[in-house]
Amino acid sequence: MTEPRRRLPPEESRLAALEAARLLLIEAGPQAVTLKAVAGRIDRTHANLLHHFGSAAGLQRDLAAHLARTVCATIAEAVRASRAGLGSPREVVDLAFDAFDKEGAGALASWMILTGNEDALTPIVETIHALVDEIAADEASHRGNMAVHEDTLALVLMAMGDALIGKALARSLGLSDTAARDRAQAMLERALERVD
Amino acid sequence: MTEPRRRLPPEESRLAALEAARLLLIEAGPQAVTLKAVAGRIDRTHANLLHHFGSAAGLQRDLAAHLARTVCATIAEAVRASRAGLGSPREVVDLAFDAFDKEGAGALASWMILTGNEDALTPIVETIHALVDEIAADEASHRGNMAVHEDTLALVLMAMGDALIGKALARSLGLSDTAARDRAQAMLERALERVD
DNA sequence: CCCACTATTGACATTTGTGTCAGTAAAACT
DNA sequence: AGTTTTACTGACACAAATGTCAATAGTGGG
Numbered sequence: 001m002t003e004p005r006r007r008l009p010p011e012e013s014r015l016a017a018l019e020a021a022r023l024l025l026i027e028a029g030p031q032a033v034t035l036k037a038v039a040g041r042i043d044r045t046h047a048n049l050l051h052h053f054g055s056a057a058g059l060q061r062d063l064a065a066h067l068a069r070t071v072c073a074t075i076a077e078a079v080r081a082s083r084a085g086l087g088s089p090r091e092v093v094d095l096a097f098d099a100f101d102k103e104g105a106g107a108l109a110s111w112m113i114l115t116g117n118e119d120a121l122t123p124i125v126e127t128i129h130a131l132v133d134e135i136a137a138d139e140a141s142h143r144g145n146m147a148v149h150e151d152t153l154a155l156v157l158m159a160m161g162d163a164l165i166g167k168a169l170a171r172s173l174g175l176s177d178t179a180a181r182d183r184a185q186a187m188l189e190r191a192l193e194r195v196d
Numbered sequence: 197m198t199e200p201r202r203r204l205p206p207e208e209s210r211l212a213a214l215e216a217a218r219l220l221l222i223e224a225g226p227q228a229v230t231l232k233a234v235a236g237r238i239d240r241t242h243a244n245l246l247h248h249f250g251s252a253a254g255l256q257r258d259l260a261a262h263l264a265r266t267v268c269a270t271i272a273e274a275v276r277a278s279r280a281g282l283g284s285p286r287e288v289v290d291l292a293f294d295a296f297d298k299e300g301a302g303a304l305a306s307w308m309i310l311t312g313n314e315d316a317l318t319p320i321v322e323t324i325h326a327l328v329d330e331i332a333a334d335e336a337s338h339r340g341n342m343a344v345h346e347d348t349l350a351l352v353l354m355a356m357g358d359a360l361i362g363k364a365l366a367r368s369l370g371l372s373d374t375a376a377r378d379r380a381q382a383m384l385e386r387a388l389e390r391v392d
Numbered sequence: 393c394c395c396a397c398t399a400t401t402g403a404c405a406t407t408t409g410t411g412t413c414a415g416t417a418a419a420a421c422t
Numbered sequence: 423a424g425t426t427t428t429a430c431t432g433a434c435a436c437a438a439a440t441g442t443c444a445a446t447a448g449t450g451g452g
Contacts, residue, residue: 028312030310030311031310031311034440036438036439044399044401046440046441047400047402047443048401051400051401055440056439056440107310109360109361110361113360114307114310116225121364126368128365129368146371149370150379151379153365153376153379154354154380157361157362158353158354164306164310164356165317165352169349173328173345173349175349179349187383203417203429205429206429209429209430230408241431241432242411243411243412246410246411247430247431248429251410
């Protein structure tokens with residue numbers, strides 16, 4: 001009656017653990033991402049995770065990379081899927097804000113910074129950078145690369161802040177939950193109009 | 197030769213602990229704000245802090261309130277000191293960004309959110325809200341309160357994001373460390389010009 | 393089929409943060 | 423002065439997270 005112990009190939013097991021850790025991060029915050037909690041989600045022990053990732057820091061490091069891949073894959077896919085509608089500021093803004101909010105990028109990034117582990121952030125930053133360059137390729141012809149980067153910087157920072165305290169702050173100020181999105185959209189629209 | 201044990205009045209001791217905790221938060225991040233670490237800074241034991249604050253959560257709660265007071269006192273003082281120069285967007289932007297960066301407001305707020313303790317954030321949000329209302333009183337005559345609130349929301353979110361990942365992101369994008377500040381300033385300037 | 397490889401585990405050790413408690417001593421009050 | 427109050431401490435207990443290690447048992451390759 002005892003279920004036979006399943007033995008997955010290491011890559012598969014690692015990926016399952018990283019996905020479990022990612023969901024745990026989004027649902028319950030960084031403090032909840034412990035070896036025992038992650039292991040419990042995939043019916044393993046915490047010793048198993050130590051076997052695969054070497055240490056708790058190793059899991060966090062790989063989680064950062066995994067999250068960067070996930071976030072950027074989501075954005076890149078959405079961008080390519082609706083290439084025609086790319087010019088819509090609303091779409092770009094929604095993409096960025098959702099990435100940081102629902103995908104947990106903001107939570108992880110801030111957590112990494114706060115715990116002093118800045119190295120783990122670089123894959124995320126670099127992936128975002130690469131994505132920005134890809135998007136900027138369309139605009140670079142009639143706008144400076146600098147301007148695109150500045151707009152992106154402002155956009156990411158607002159998305160980051162919004163993912164953390166956006167709802168609480170907007171509510172306290174008597175604004176709608178999407179006030180930050182609206183403001184970012186207007187900002188982006190005006191920035192794009194500048195070159196017309 | 198043994199120094200006599202000093203016994204401070206409770207209020208004085210509490211304030212010393214909160215200041216030590218605040219500096220610890222800014223220097224080494226939220227993870228470093230433990231009972232033992234804070235107690236060590238003021239030459240006390242962790243049991244002493246439990247006596248004054250009841251629990252570790254109590255210290256965090258009071259730290260949030262203390263930080264909100266500190267941050268807002270700094271801003272309010274600077275604003276009142278140079279009432280004449282209040283109209284300068286650069287000044288307002290610098291004030292907000294410094295408050296979140298150097299005063300540690302961003303670090304604490306994000307930490308509170310991430311650990312699920314949202315209640316502790318409300319004093320900060322409410323104090324900021326009150327400050328916004330005070331500033332908005334000057335502008336409200338020829339602008340809508342809504343518009344002022346929206347600008348403030350965008351400003352705070354950018355300051356928050358900048359305090360966390362601003363430097364790393366700007367550097368990765370090949371921009372200067374003050375790129376976010378510059379962008380926020382330009383944004384605020386254009387928002388103010390709208391009514392002229 | 394047999395064997396080397398390794399994913400997986402349980403038991404143990406360590407560290408760290410938090411909390412309790414009785415006792416001590418320095419203030420404050422009478 | 424004596425008494426009460428309480429800031430402060432050391433020692434202990436407890437829980438949770440991380441890490442080590444030997445042993446077990448699937449899995450693939452010979």
